Amino acid sequence: MTSQRVRDPLHDLVPFSNSELEKTLWDVIQTRPFQRLRRVKQLGFSDLVYPGASHSRFAHSLGVFHTARQLKEIIESSKMEQNSKQQRALAAALVHDLGHGPFSHAFEKVGKRLGLKLSDHENMSDLLVRDSEVSEKLNELGSGFADDVANILKKDGVKTVHHAVVSSQFDADRLDYMRRDRLMTGTQHSAIDFPWLLANLEIGSVPFGVDDTKLGEVETFVLGPKAIYAAEQFVLGLFQLYPTVYFHKTTRGAEKIFTELLVRVVELVKDNSVKSTGLPKNHPLVEFARYPERISAALNLDDSVIWGALSLLSGSTDALVSEFSRRLRDRQLYKCCDIRNEVAHALDSSDNGGNEAVEKIDKCCASINEKLTEWSATNSQFRPRLLFDDEKRSPYKPVGQSKGPLDRINIRTAGGSLVDLAERSNVVAALKTFKLYRVYVDKDDAEARDVIVKTMKEEIENVAR
Numbered sequence: 001m002t003s004q005r006v007r008d009p010l011h012d013l014v015p016f017s018n019s020e021l022e023k024t025l026w027d028v029i030q031t032r033p034f035q036r037l038r039r040v041k042q043l044g045f046s047d048l049v050y051p052g053a054s055h056s057r058f059a060h061s062l063g064v065f066h067t068a069r070q071l072k073e074i075i076e077s078s079k080m081e082q083n084s085k086q087q088r089a090l091a092a093a094l095v096h097d098l099g100h101g102p103f104s105h106a107f108e109k110v111g112k113r114l115g116l117k118l119s120d121h122e123n124m125s126d127l128l129v130r131d132s133e134v135s136e137k138l139n140e141l142g143s144g145f146a147d148d149v150a151n152i153l154k155k156d157g158v159k160t161v162h163h164a165v166v167s168s169q170f171d172a173d174r175l176d177y178m179r180r181d182r183l184m185t186g187t188q189h190s191a192i193d194f195p196w197l198l199a200n201l202e203i204g205s206v207p208f209g210v211d212d213t214k215l216g217e218v219e220t221f222v223l224g225p226k227a228i229y230a231a232e233q234f235v236l237g238l239f240q241l242y243p244t245v246y247f248h249k250t251t252r253g254a255e256k257i258f259t260e261l262l263v264r265v266v267e268l269v270k271d272n273s274v275k276s277t278g279l280p281k282n283h284p285l286v287e288f289a290r291y292p293e294r295i296s297a298a299l300n301l302d303d304s305v306i307w308g309a310l311s312l313l314s315g316s317t318d319a320l321v322s323e324f325s326r327r328l329r330d331r332q333l334y335k336c337c338d339i340r341n342e343v344a345h346a347l348d349s350s351d352n353g354g355n356e357a358v359e360k361i362d363k364c365c366a367s368i369n370e371k372l373t374e375w376s377a378t379n380s381q382f383r384p385r386l387l388f389d390d391e392k393r394s395p396y397k398p399v400g401q402s403k404g405p406l407d408r409i410n411i412r413t414a415g416g417s418l419v420d421l422a423e424r425s426n427v428v429a430a431l432k433t434f435k436l437y438r439v440y441v442d443k444d445d446a447e448a449r450d451v452i453v454k455t456m457k458e459e460i461e462n463v464a465r
Contacts, residue, residue: 339365
Protein backbone atom coordinates (compact mmCIF):
# COMPACT_ATOMS: atom_id res chain seq x y z
CA MET A 1 0.00 0.00 0.00
CA THR A 2 1.35 3.43 -0.94
CA SER A 3 1.87 5.90 1.90
CA GLN A 4 3.40 8.89 0.09
CA ARG A 5 4.06 9.79 -3.52
CA VAL A 6 5.94 12.46 -5.42
CA ARG A 7 5.06 13.72 -8.89
CA ASP A 8 8.22 13.79 -10.99
CA PRO A 9 8.64 15.15 -14.55
CA LEU A 10 10.70 12.12 -15.60
CA HIS A 11 9.21 9.18 -13.68
CA ASP A 12 5.68 10.55 -13.18
CA LEU A 13 4.77 9.10 -9.76
CA VAL A 14 7.52 8.08 -7.34
CA PRO A 15 5.64 6.20 -4.59
CA PHE A 16 6.82 5.34 -1.09
CA SER A 17 5.11 2.32 0.45
CA ASN A 18 4.22 1.63 4.07
CA SER A 19 7.09 -0.83 4.42
CA GLU A 20 9.47 -0.17 7.30
CA LEU A 21 12.29 0.65 4.87
CA GLU A 22 10.41 3.12 2.70
CA LYS A 23 8.71 4.83 5.64
CA THR A 24 12.17 5.37 7.11
CA LEU A 25 13.56 6.65 3.84
CA TRP A 26 10.63 9.07 3.62
CA ASP A 27 11.68 10.34 7.05
CA VAL A 28 15.26 10.72 5.76
CA ILE A 29 13.92 12.96 2.99
CA GLN A 30 12.40 15.26 5.63
CA THR A 31 15.76 15.89 7.32
CA ARG A 32 17.55 19.19 6.91
CA PRO A 33 20.57 17.77 4.99
CA PHE A 34 18.27 16.19 2.41
CA GLN A 35 15.94 19.20 2.11
CA ARG A 36 19.02 21.36 1.40
CA LEU A 37 19.33 19.53 -1.93
CA ARG A 38 16.23 21.42 -3.12
CA ARG A 39 18.51 24.46 -3.27
CA VAL A 40 21.41 22.80 -5.13
CA LYS A 41 20.91 22.59 -8.87
CA GLN A 42 21.84 19.35 -10.58
CA LEU A 43 23.65 21.04 -13.46
CA GLY A 44 25.18 24.04 -11.75
CA PHE A 45 25.35 26.91 -14.23
CA SER A 46 23.79 25.04 -17.17
CA ASP A 47 20.59 27.08 -16.92
CA LEU A 48 22.62 30.04 -18.21
CA VAL A 49 22.53 28.13 -21.52
CA TYR A 50 19.47 25.89 -21.15
CA PRO A 51 16.83 27.84 -19.18
CA GLY A 52 14.93 24.69 -18.28
CA ALA A 53 17.94 23.07 -16.62
CA SER A 54 17.07 24.34 -13.17
CA HIS A 55 16.30 20.92 -11.72
CA SER A 56 17.72 20.11 -8.30
CA ARG A 57 19.81 17.42 -6.66
CA PHE A 58 16.69 16.74 -4.60
CA ALA A 59 14.66 15.69 -7.63
CA HIS A 60 17.56 13.67 -9.02
CA SER A 61 18.05 11.83 -5.72
CA LEU A 62 14.40 10.78 -5.67
CA GLY A 63 14.79 9.63 -9.26
CA VAL A 64 17.87 7.56 -8.45
CA PHE A 65 16.00 5.88 -5.60
CA HIS A 66 13.10 5.08 -7.94
CA THR A 67 15.45 3.68 -10.60
CA ALA A 68 17.35 1.66 -7.98
CA ARG A 69 14.06 0.11 -6.93
CA GLN A 70 13.50 -1.00 -10.53
CA LEU A 71 16.98 -2.54 -10.59
CA LYS A 72 16.22 -4.25 -7.28
CA GLU A 73 13.29 -6.03 -8.92
CA ILE A 74 15.71 -7.55 -11.44
CA ILE A 75 17.91 -8.77 -8.59
CA GLU A 76 14.89 -10.26 -6.85
CA SER A 77 13.78 -12.00 -10.04
CA SER A 78 17.11 -13.83 -10.07
CA LYS A 79 16.11 -15.35 -6.69
CA MET A 80 19.06 -13.81 -4.85
CA GLU A 81 18.31 -14.02 -1.12
CA GLN A 82 20.05 -10.87 0.11
CA ASN A 83 17.19 -8.64 1.25
CA SER A 84 19.27 -6.70 3.82
CA LYS A 85 21.84 -5.76 1.17
CA GLN A 86 19.08 -4.67 -1.17
CA GLN A 87 17.71 -2.37 1.54
CA ARG A 88 21.10 -0.79 2.09
CA ALA A 89 21.60 -0.31 -1.64
CA LEU A 90 18.25 1.48 -1.93
CA ALA A 91 19.12 3.75 0.98
CA ALA A 92 22.53 4.46 -0.56
CA ALA A 93 20.88 5.35 -3.87
CA LEU A 94 18.66 7.89 -2.11
CA VAL A 95 21.45 9.66 -0.17
CA HIS A 96 24.32 9.32 -2.67
CA ASP A 97 24.39 13.07 -3.46
CA LEU A 98 23.74 14.35 0.04
CA GLY A 99 27.07 16.17 0.32
CA HIS A 100 27.00 18.30 -2.84
CA GLY A 101 27.78 21.97 -2.26
CA PRO A 102 26.53 25.01 -4.18
CA PHE A 103 26.69 24.52 -7.95
CA SER A 104 27.77 20.92 -7.37
CA HIS A 105 31.04 20.08 -9.10
CA ALA A 106 32.02 23.74 -9.55
CA PHE A 107 32.21 24.06 -5.75
CA GLU A 108 34.50 21.03 -5.58
CA LYS A 109 37.01 22.80 -7.81
CA VAL A 110 37.15 25.64 -5.30
CA GLY A 111 37.82 23.11 -2.57
CA LYS A 112 40.62 21.44 -4.53
CA ARG A 113 42.33 24.79 -4.99
CA LEU A 114 42.15 25.53 -1.27
CA GLY A 115 42.35 22.03 0.21
CA LEU A 116 38.86 22.12 1.77
CA LYS A 117 37.80 18.59 2.67
CA LEU A 118 34.07 19.29 3.00
CA SER A 119 33.83 20.74 -0.50
CA ASP A 120 34.27 17.18 -1.79
CA HIS A 121 30.73 15.80 -2.00
CA GLU A 122 31.86 12.25 -1.30
CA ASN A 123 33.58 13.27 1.95
CA MET A 124 30.62 15.38 2.99
CA SER A 125 28.12 12.65 2.10
CA ASP A 126 30.10 10.12 4.13
CA LEU A 127 30.05 12.34 7.22
CA LEU A 128 26.35 13.15 6.91
CA VAL A 129 25.34 9.51 6.45
CA ARG A 130 27.48 8.37 9.37
CA ASP A 131 26.89 11.16 11.89
CA SER A 132 23.86 13.44 11.51
CA GLU A 133 20.10 13.31 11.78
CA VAL A 134 20.23 11.25 8.58
CA SER A 135 22.19 8.51 10.34
CA GLU A 136 19.77 8.66 13.28
CA LYS A 137 16.89 7.92 10.93
CA LEU A 138 18.76 5.18 9.05
CA ASN A 139 19.81 3.43 12.25
CA GLU A 140 16.15 2.95 13.13
CA LEU A 141 16.43 0.09 10.62
CA GLY A 142 19.11 -1.54 12.76
CA SER A 143 22.34 -0.73 14.55
CA GLY A 144 25.08 -0.03 12.03
CA PHE A 145 22.68 0.41 9.10
CA ALA A 146 23.94 3.95 8.42
CA ASP A 147 27.58 2.84 8.43
CA ASP A 148 26.75 0.02 6.00
CA VAL A 149 25.11 2.55 3.66
CA ALA A 150 28.14 4.84 3.91
CA ASN A 151 30.45 1.92 3.11
CA ILE A 152 28.50 1.21 -0.07
CA LEU A 153 28.91 4.85 -1.12
CA LYS A 154 32.65 4.65 -0.40
CA LYS A 155 32.83 1.38 -2.37
CA ASP A 156 34.29 -0.38 0.67
CA GLY A 157 34.09 -4.11 1.23
CA VAL A 158 33.51 -6.99 -1.15
CA LYS A 159 31.81 -5.78 -4.33
CA THR A 160 28.40 -7.27 -5.08
CA VAL A 161 25.58 -6.64 -7.50
CA HIS A 162 24.14 -4.33 -4.86
CA HIS A 163 27.16 -2.08 -5.24
CA ALA A 164 26.43 -2.08 -8.98
CA VAL A 165 23.00 -0.56 -8.29
CA VAL A 166 24.69 2.50 -6.73
CA SER A 167 28.00 2.75 -8.55
CA SER A 168 28.83 1.07 -11.83
CA GLN A 169 28.90 1.72 -15.57
CA PHE A 170 25.17 0.95 -15.57
CA ASP A 171 23.94 2.28 -12.21
CA ALA A 172 20.77 4.00 -11.03
CA ASP A 173 22.55 7.35 -10.82
CA ARG A 174 23.56 7.37 -14.47
CA LEU A 175 20.26 5.93 -15.67
CA ASP A 176 18.44 8.80 -13.98
CA TYR A 177 20.66 11.79 -14.73
CA MET A 178 21.11 10.94 -18.40
CA ARG A 179 17.36 10.98 -19.00
CA ARG A 180 16.64 13.81 -16.56
CA ASP A 181 19.34 16.14 -17.91
CA ARG A 182 18.22 15.47 -21.47
CA LEU A 183 14.62 16.21 -20.56
CA MET A 184 15.31 19.39 -18.62
CA THR A 185 17.82 20.90 -21.06
CA GLY A 186 15.56 20.13 -23.98
CA THR A 187 18.34 18.64 -26.08
CA GLN A 188 17.04 16.19 -28.69
CA HIS A 189 20.01 13.82 -28.80
CA SER A 190 21.33 11.41 -26.12
CA ALA A 191 18.06 9.48 -25.89
CA ILE A 192 18.30 5.94 -24.52
CA ASP A 193 15.89 3.02 -24.80
CA PHE A 194 15.45 2.60 -21.05
CA PRO A 195 12.52 0.14 -21.14
CA TRP A 196 14.37 -2.16 -23.53
CA LEU A 197 17.59 -1.98 -21.52
CA LEU A 198 15.69 -2.89 -18.37
CA ALA A 199 13.80 -5.69 -20.12
CA ASN A 200 17.09 -7.26 -21.22
CA LEU A 201 18.97 -6.76 -17.96
CA GLU A 202 19.94 -9.84 -15.95
CA ILE A 203 22.43 -10.96 -13.34
CA GLY A 204 25.64 -12.68 -14.34
CA SER A 205 28.95 -13.73 -12.77
CA VAL A 206 31.91 -11.84 -14.21
CA PRO A 207 35.54 -12.77 -13.46
CA PHE A 208 37.93 -10.23 -11.97
CA GLY A 209 41.63 -10.27 -11.23
CA VAL A 210 44.99 -8.59 -11.64
CA ASP A 211 46.61 -8.70 -15.08
CA ASP A 212 46.01 -12.25 -16.32
CA THR A 213 45.48 -13.76 -12.86
CA LYS A 214 41.86 -14.52 -12.01
CA LEU A 215 41.04 -13.80 -8.36
CA GLY A 216 37.37 -14.67 -8.39
CA GLU A 217 33.97 -13.71 -9.75
CA VAL A 218 31.50 -10.97 -8.91
CA GLU A 219 27.80 -10.92 -9.68
CA THR A 220 26.72 -7.84 -11.55
CA PHE A 221 24.29 -6.63 -14.19
CA VAL A 222 24.71 -7.94 -17.71
CA LEU A 223 22.72 -7.21 -20.85
CA GLY A 224 21.28 -9.90 -23.08
CA PRO A 225 22.24 -10.23 -26.77
CA LYS A 226 19.12 -8.39 -27.96
CA ALA A 227 20.23 -5.22 -26.16
CA ILE A 228 23.53 -4.69 -27.98
CA TYR A 229 22.26 -1.73 -30.01
CA ALA A 230 20.52 -0.21 -27.00
CA ALA A 231 23.82 -0.53 -25.10
CA GLU A 232 25.64 1.27 -27.91
CA GLN A 233 23.01 3.99 -27.80
CA PHE A 234 23.49 4.27 -24.01
CA VAL A 235 27.26 4.81 -24.34
CA LEU A 236 26.89 7.23 -27.24
CA GLY A 237 24.13 9.15 -25.44
CA LEU A 238 26.27 9.70 -22.37
CA PHE A 239 29.24 10.68 -24.50
CA GLN A 240 27.16 13.26 -26.41
CA LEU A 241 25.99 14.94 -23.21
CA TYR A 242 29.53 15.99 -22.33
CA PRO A 243 30.47 18.28 -25.25
CA THR A 244 26.92 19.61 -25.65
CA VAL A 245 25.75 20.04 -22.04
CA TYR A 246 28.28 19.30 -19.30
CA PHE A 247 31.25 20.85 -21.15
CA HIS A 248 29.32 23.64 -22.87
CA LYS A 249 31.64 26.62 -23.27
CA THR A 250 29.33 29.10 -21.52
CA THR A 251 28.65 26.78 -18.59
CA ARG A 252 32.36 26.16 -18.15
CA GLY A 253 33.08 29.87 -18.49
CA ALA A 254 30.68 30.62 -15.63
CA GLU A 255 32.37 27.92 -13.54
CA LYS A 256 35.74 29.59 -14.08
CA ILE A 257 34.42 32.97 -12.91
CA PHE A 258 32.71 31.31 -9.92
CA THR A 259 35.87 29.45 -8.93
CA GLU A 260 38.08 32.55 -8.99
CA LEU A 261 35.45 34.54 -7.09
CA LEU A 262 34.99 32.04 -4.26
CA VAL A 263 38.70 31.34 -3.93
CA ARG A 264 39.33 35.06 -3.49
CA VAL A 265 36.51 35.48 -0.97
CA VAL A 266 37.82 32.60 1.15
CA GLU A 267 41.36 33.99 0.98
CA LEU A 268 40.18 37.44 2.13
CA VAL A 269 38.27 35.94 5.07
CA LYS A 270 41.30 33.90 6.11
CA ASP A 271 43.38 37.09 5.96
CA ASN A 272 40.93 38.77 8.36
CA SER A 273 39.68 41.05 5.59
CA VAL A 274 35.98 40.18 5.83
CA LYS A 275 34.96 43.81 5.52
CA SER A 276 36.56 44.11 2.10
CA THR A 277 34.39 41.26 0.75
CA GLY A 278 31.21 43.28 1.16
CA LEU A 279 29.61 40.48 3.19
CA PRO A 280 28.47 40.74 6.81
CA LYS A 281 30.65 38.87 9.27
CA ASN A 282 27.87 36.34 10.01
CA HIS A 283 27.19 35.49 6.35
CA PRO A 284 27.17 31.70 5.67
CA LEU A 285 29.97 32.06 3.12
CA VAL A 286 32.12 33.89 5.66
CA GLU A 287 31.35 31.27 8.30
CA PHE A 288 32.38 28.47 5.96
CA ALA A 289 35.59 30.27 5.00
CA ARG A 290 36.44 30.64 8.69
CA TYR A 291 35.48 27.12 9.72
CA PRO A 292 35.65 24.93 6.58
CA GLU A 293 35.96 21.78 8.71
CA ARG A 294 32.58 22.31 10.40
CA ILE A 295 29.69 20.34 8.93
CA SER A 296 27.24 22.93 10.24
CA ALA A 297 29.00 25.64 8.21
CA ALA A 298 28.99 23.53 5.05
CA LEU A 299 25.28 22.72 5.49
CA ASN A 300 24.48 26.43 5.43
CA LEU A 301 25.74 26.72 1.85
CA ASP A 302 23.60 26.21 -1.25
CA ASP A 303 23.00 27.90 -4.61
CA SER A 304 20.59 30.44 -3.16
CA VAL A 305 23.19 31.61 -0.63
CA ILE A 306 25.67 32.31 -3.43
CA TRP A 307 23.16 34.02 -5.73
CA GLY A 308 21.91 36.12 -2.83
CA ALA A 309 25.47 37.16 -1.95
CA LEU A 310 26.40 38.43 -5.42
CA SER A 311 24.88 41.89 -5.03
CA LEU A 312 26.67 42.31 -1.70
CA LEU A 313 29.92 41.05 -3.18
CA SER A 314 29.60 43.49 -6.08
CA GLY A 315 30.10 46.27 -3.52
CA SER A 316 33.40 44.76 -2.37
CA THR A 317 36.48 46.95 -2.17
CA ASP A 318 38.46 44.06 -3.66
CA ALA A 319 38.64 44.53 -7.43
CA LEU A 320 38.40 40.84 -8.35
CA VAL A 321 35.47 40.13 -6.03
CA SER A 322 33.62 43.22 -7.19
CA GLU A 323 34.09 42.56 -10.91
CA PHE A 324 33.57 38.79 -10.95
CA SER A 325 30.46 38.92 -8.76
CA ARG A 326 28.89 41.43 -11.16
CA ARG A 327 29.90 39.32 -14.14
CA LEU A 328 28.31 36.20 -12.65
CA ARG A 329 25.17 38.01 -11.51
CA ASP A 330 24.60 39.72 -14.86
CA ARG A 331 25.92 36.91 -17.09
CA GLN A 332 28.72 39.10 -18.42
CA LEU A 333 31.22 36.28 -18.76
CA TYR A 334 34.62 36.07 -20.37
CA LYS A 335 34.56 35.09 -24.04
CA CYS A 336 35.72 31.65 -25.07
CA CYS A 337 38.62 30.99 -27.43
CA ASP A 338 38.36 27.32 -28.39
CA ILE A 339 42.05 26.76 -28.95
CA ARG A 340 41.95 23.00 -29.45
CA ASN A 341 39.38 23.35 -32.22
CA GLU A 342 41.53 25.98 -33.93
CA VAL A 343 44.65 23.85 -33.61
CA ALA A 344 42.85 20.71 -34.81
CA HIS A 345 41.55 22.56 -37.88
CA ALA A 346 45.06 23.75 -38.71
CA LEU A 347 46.93 20.48 -38.10
CA ASP A 348 44.24 17.98 -39.11
CA SER A 349 42.09 19.78 -41.66
CA SER A 350 40.58 16.52 -42.94
CA ASP A 351 39.53 15.69 -39.35
CA ASN A 352 40.63 12.05 -39.62
CA GLY A 353 41.62 11.95 -35.94
CA GLY A 354 44.58 9.62 -36.49
CA ASN A 355 47.01 8.96 -33.67
CA GLU A 356 49.78 11.00 -35.28
CA ALA A 357 47.46 13.98 -35.75
CA VAL A 358 46.17 13.73 -32.18
CA GLU A 359 49.74 13.67 -30.84
CA LYS A 360 50.57 16.83 -32.77
CA ILE A 361 47.43 18.55 -31.54
CA ASP A 362 48.17 17.53 -27.94
CA LYS A 363 51.74 18.77 -28.22
CA CYS A 364 50.68 22.08 -29.74
CA CYS A 365 47.99 22.70 -27.11
CA ALA A 366 50.40 21.88 -24.30
CA SER A 367 52.93 24.36 -25.66
CA ILE A 368 50.29 27.07 -26.10
CA ASN A 369 49.03 26.46 -22.58
CA GLU A 370 52.53 26.80 -21.13
CA LYS A 371 53.15 30.12 -22.85
CA LEU A 372 49.71 31.61 -22.17
CA THR A 373 49.79 30.57 -18.52
CA GLU A 374 53.15 32.28 -18.10
CA TRP A 375 51.93 35.41 -19.91
CA SER A 376 48.76 35.65 -17.79
CA ALA A 377 50.69 35.18 -14.53
CA THR A 378 53.18 37.88 -15.51
CA ASN A 379 50.70 40.40 -16.92
CA SER A 380 47.73 40.04 -14.57
CA GLN A 381 47.23 42.39 -11.66
CA PHE A 382 44.08 42.32 -9.54
CA ARG A 383 42.48 39.45 -11.49
CA PRO A 384 43.62 36.86 -14.05
CA ARG A 385 43.64 38.08 -17.64
CA LEU A 386 43.07 34.54 -18.92
CA LEU A 387 41.07 31.63 -17.52
CA PHE A 388 41.96 28.12 -18.70
CA ASP A 389 39.82 25.05 -19.33
CA ASP A 390 41.62 21.80 -20.09
CA GLU A 391 39.52 18.63 -19.91
CA LYS A 392 39.01 15.22 -21.45
CA ARG A 393 36.37 12.52 -21.30
CA SER A 394 36.73 8.90 -22.31
CA PRO A 395 33.49 7.56 -23.83
CA TYR A 396 34.02 4.06 -22.48
CA LYS A 397 36.83 2.23 -20.69
CA PRO A 398 37.17 -1.35 -21.91
CA VAL A 399 38.74 -4.29 -20.08
CA GLY A 400 42.29 -3.41 -19.06
CA GLN A 401 41.50 0.28 -18.58
CA SER A 402 38.49 0.05 -16.27
CA LYS A 403 38.83 -0.32 -12.49
CA GLY A 404 36.95 -3.61 -12.47
CA PRO A 405 33.96 -5.62 -13.73
CA LEU A 406 31.47 -3.11 -12.26
CA ASP A 407 33.02 -0.34 -14.33
CA ARG A 408 32.21 -1.83 -17.70
CA ILE A 409 29.11 -3.02 -19.53
CA ASN A 410 28.91 -6.77 -19.96
CA ILE A 411 27.01 -8.35 -22.84
CA ARG A 412 25.82 -11.94 -22.97
CA THR A 413 26.33 -13.32 -26.47
CA ALA A 414 23.88 -15.56 -28.27
CA GLY A 415 26.17 -18.44 -27.33
CA GLY A 416 25.95 -17.60 -23.62
CA SER A 417 29.41 -16.07 -23.15
CA LEU A 418 29.93 -12.79 -21.28
CA VAL A 419 32.04 -10.20 -23.10
CA ASP A 420 32.84 -6.56 -22.59
CA LEU A 421 30.77 -4.19 -24.74
CA ALA A 422 33.84 -2.78 -26.48
CA GLU A 423 34.76 -6.29 -27.64
CA ARG A 424 31.26 -6.88 -28.97
CA SER A 425 30.56 -3.47 -30.54
CA ASN A 426 32.65 -1.97 -33.32
CA VAL A 427 30.87 1.34 -32.71
CA VAL A 428 31.94 1.55 -29.07
CA ALA A 429 35.45 0.26 -29.82
CA ALA A 430 35.93 3.01 -32.41
CA LEU A 431 35.05 5.87 -30.03
CA LYS A 432 37.92 8.18 -29.13
CA THR A 433 38.53 10.34 -26.10
CA PHE A 434 36.93 13.77 -26.27
CA LYS A 435 39.39 16.55 -25.40
CA LEU A 436 39.00 20.26 -25.01
CA TYR A 437 41.35 23.15 -24.39
CA ARG A 438 39.85 26.59 -24.14
CA VAL A 439 40.96 29.97 -22.89
CA TYR A 440 38.53 32.59 -21.62
CA VAL A 441 39.29 36.30 -21.96
CA ASP A 442 37.55 39.63 -21.39
CA LYS A 443 36.03 40.68 -24.72
CA ASP A 444 37.45 44.20 -24.23
CA ASP A 445 40.99 43.00 -23.49
CA ALA A 446 42.41 43.45 -27.00
CA GLU A 447 45.99 42.88 -25.89
CA ALA A 448 45.20 39.49 -24.35
CA ARG A 449 43.21 38.41 -27.40
CA ASP A 450 46.11 39.39 -29.67
CA VAL A 451 48.51 37.39 -27.51
CA ILE A 452 46.28 34.31 -27.82
CA VAL A 453 46.09 34.59 -31.61
CA LYS A 454 49.82 35.23 -31.96
CA THR A 455 50.78 32.37 -29.66
CA MET A 456 48.48 29.93 -31.46
CA LYS A 457 49.91 30.91 -34.85
CA GLU A 458 53.52 30.54 -33.69
CA GLU A 459 53.01 27.15 -32.02
CA ILE A 460 50.99 25.74 -34.90
CA GLU A 461 53.83 26.69 -37.26
CA ASN A 462 56.41 25.11 -34.91
CA VAL A 463 54.54 21.79 -34.70
CA ALA A 464 53.71 21.73 -38.41
CA ARG A 465 57.38 21.97 -39.44
